[in-house]
Amino acid sequence: MADVKTTRAIARGVRLAPRKVSLVAHLVRGRSVADALVILEHTPKRAARPLAKVIASAQANATNTHGIDGKTLVIDSLQVTAGPRLKRYRPAAHGRALPFMKRTSHISVVVSGAAKPKKTAAKPAEKKAEEK
16 A cells, blocks of 8 residues: 655745634645645635645645655645734724734645655666667
């Protein structure tokens, strides 16, 4: 059986509230990477684009760096956590200022898949026999 490997990608400080990003994350959690990218491409939410970028980054890490077959990739875990909050103030009546927070998110994706079969080098004696 093929060796199963995992790899991850993280986007920190995404300027979207974690609650809004998790709504989109529920759509693709546990699916294959190819299906998830198609779903996110057709999802009319602002959070779909950064989520798709993180999943595509995890896919690139898996295929280019860790030697995992791109066709077998599945989203193993997808976490959306709260990032730092930017505290701001809105002007109000009678010279007051009302506080509000601009929330940010951290998106973490772990993908797993089967390792690509390694190519074995031909022995020198076999190469000479092939040349003749």
